[in-house]
Amino acid sequence: MRRTRTTFAGIVAIAAIALAGTPSRGDDGPWPVARAKAWGEAHPWLVGCNYCTSSAINQLEMWQAETFDLPAVDRELGWAHELGFNSMRVFLHDIPYKQDPEGFLKRIDAFLAVADRHEIGVMLVLFDGVWDTDPKPGKQREPKPGLHNSGWVQSPGRAILGDPARHDELRPYVVGVVGRFKDDPRVHAWDLFNELDNPNANSYGSTELKDKADRALDLLKKELAWIRPLNPSQPLTMGVWKNDLTDPAKLTPINKFQIDQSDVISFHNYNPPDRMKADVDALKKYGRPVLCTEYMARPNGSRFDPILGYLKKEGVGAYNWGFIDGKSQTIYPWDSWKKPYAAEPPVWFHDVLRRDGKPYDPAEVGYIKSVTGAAK
Missing domain, CATH: 1.20.5 (Single alpha-helices involved in coiled-coils or other helix-helix interfaces)
Structure with a gap:
């Protein structure tokens, strides 16, 4: 089956x-x-990773017509299938839609077709509040050596996000993408806005909007108003990612809004197993399916073994950050923004495979396959 x-x-x-x-x-x-x-x-257990083609430094390079790399998608999702992954979380961007709406939708369709051939569904992320505040179309810069996510970009950029009068410029993108794929079984879920209030303090903090959280919440509310009348057959979610999730009284207003308005609840956790368990226990109390859409940072104590097995036992969807050691360079840790690494770190931060498909850690890959059932 x-x-x-x-x-x-x-x-x-x-x-x-x-x-x-x-x-x-x-x-x-x-x-x-x-x-x-x-x-x-x-969808009893979705398992996979956050995926960007190894040949792309960011969402723009992944999705723009000139650099859309379908052969890499085919090759890399084949490797994901071999690990037993059945779902991938994939970031879109508003700029490729503005450039060429129909072309962008056709590329998404082509991506979904390749994923489907490898028995993989997709969670599509519409907006992102992390890293570079000023995305620009066209050729993207080359990676900066030794630097984690040296070219990832936000969607939308701060010029639009910071001006509520311009938020409606994003409506055609949201309605166009969701409207096209709202009943497509290859799409598992819609993630509306990744870490919308992230201040990016260690990277782009000096260029961030002072009122980012307020403006991002404004946009999220509009996004919901645009999507809900379309009545997609897939659930809407928006991951909670910071502060204490275990006490409802301590939830930030944004976290509370996200939990209250999600069809299924998603969250991020890069912490050791005890703190993962605390979040899972807390979020399950809302009575909805729970998906962990980001985890696995080896030096932080967030590792596949035992967390992946625990999430399967609890029936919690599991999407680790990163798959291929590619141009995003997420084998390097977050602190590389303070001190770039001169060589491959002895312990990778994220990612599972090298560019040739060989595992960073064969024993780790063996564990993943044992949990997903691919080892059989």
């Missing part, structure tokens, strides 16, 4: 809800919990 297609139990659950007349989603709120649970039964 294809791992990422709707299971028989999931079909039964969804059909039961439809016959009961439960609405799928209101224009002003998330799915009912029963609908979210039915989606979870249809």
Whole structure:
């Protein structure tokens, strides 16, 4: 059976809800919990990684027509399939849509077709609040040696994000992409805005908006208003990523909004197993499927073994950061922004495979396959 297609139990659950007349989603709120649970039964354990082609330094280089590298996608998603991965979290960007809407949509479709051939579904990320505040179309810069994510860009850039009067410029992109793929089974979920309030203090903090959190929340609310009338068959999510998630009274206003408005709940955790468990226990109390959309930073104590096995046992979706040691250079740690590395670090921060598909750590890959079932 294809791992990422709707299971028989999931079909039964969804059909039961439809016959009961439960609405799928209101224009002003998330799915009912029963609908979210039915989606979870249809997708019992999503496992994969955050993926960018090894030949791309950022989302623009990945998706612009001149540098869209479908052969690399085919090769690398083949390796992902061999690991037992059935889902990938993939970042889009608003600029390629502005450049050529139909061309961009065709490239997304081509990407999804290749992923589907490798039995992999995709979580698409629409906006991103991390790294370079000023994305520019066209040829992207070359990687800076020894520097983690030296060319990743935000979407939208600060010029649009910081001006609420310009937020509506993004509506055609959001509606165009979601509208095209809203009933496509190859799309597992929509992640609306990655780390929208990240201050990027260690990298681009000096260029960040002083009121970024407020402006990003403004845009997120508009994004929800644009998408919900489309009624996509896939769930909407927006990952909580900072501060204490274990005490509802300590949630930031943004974290509370994200949890309250998500069809399924997603979160980021780069911490050791005990803190991962604390977040999982806390987020499961909301009664919705839970997805960890970022984890695995080896020097931080966030490693596949034992966290991947734990997430499977708990039925929590698992997307580690990074796959191939490519132009994004995320084998280097976050602190490389303070002191770039002169050589490959003795312990990789993120990523699983080298560019030729060989594992960074064969024992680690063996563990991944044992958990996903690919070892069989």
